[in-house]
Amino acid sequence: MLINLAELKRKTDKAQTYQFCEPCQPLTMGADLLTIEDGLNVCLNIALVDSTFLVKGTIQTQIKVSCARCLEDFIDSVHVAFEDEWFSADDLPEHLHGIPDTYPDDVYCLKQEEADVTERIMEHFIVNLPMRFICSDNCRGLCPQCGNNLNNSPCACQHQAIDPRLAALARWETNTAE
Numbered sequence: 001m002l003i004n005l006a007e008l009k010r011k012t013d014k015a016q017t018y019q020f021c022e023p024c025q026p027l028t029m030g031a032d033l034l035t036i037e038d039g040l041n042v043c044l045n046i047a048l049v050d051s052t053f054l055v056k057g058t059i060q061t062q063i064k065v066s067c068a069r070c071l072e073d074f075i076d077s078v079h080v081a082f083e084d085e086w087f088s089a090d091d092l093p094e095h096l097h098g099i100p101d102t103y104p105d106d107v108y109c110l111k112q113e114e115a116d117v118t119e120r121i122m123e124h125f126i127v128n129l130p131m132r133f134i135c136s137d138n139c140r141g142l143c144p145q146c147g148n149n150l151n152n153s154p155c156a157c158q159h160q161a162i163d164p165r166l167a168a169l170a171r172w173e174t175n176t177a178e
């Protein structure tokens with residue numbers, strides 16, 4: 001997405017809301033493949049204060065991903081909110097002079113007045129994604145012994161594990177084996 005900052009600078013209220021849909025390729029995170037269903041719905045509120053563009057952004061999307069517990073594919077709604085400070089390269093505030101490659105995390109330097117902010121939006125999106133996707137708080141996951149999806153049906157080994165008499169027997173057998 002290209003944002004014309006020169007236009008925003010010329011406005012009397014120096015503020016603008018941008019709403020757009022950013023197409024997004026599937027993302028690989030560790031062993032997970034995240035499929036972005038309909039792109040990222042991005043909303044940016046940008047206000048120019050002195051020479052700083054103060055950015056408040058939200059990103060909303062639907063992601064198709066495998067549940068970390070039961071491994072079934074499901075669609076998760078993801079909402080990310082972020083704040084940012086953007087500067088034009090030719091209008092850097094004094095405290096940022098001379099450190100072009102070491103800006104703080106919440107600072108972004110725009111090389112042109114017609115700025116492509118896609119990369120920056122993707123950075124915020126990826127950093128704010130959950131570490132694990134779980135299909136539901138109640139997801140019971142897979143049986144560690146037989147691999148059965150416990151959301152669909154119980155399995156015999158699951159019953160053994162929660163039977164206290166059998167658990168005591170299992171402990172006794174382990175102790176005598178030592």
Ligand SMILES: [Zn+2]
Nearest residue numbers: 067070135139
């Ligand atoms: Zn699950």
Ligand SMILES: [Zn+2]
Nearest residue numbers: 143146155157
């Ligand atoms: Zn089982």
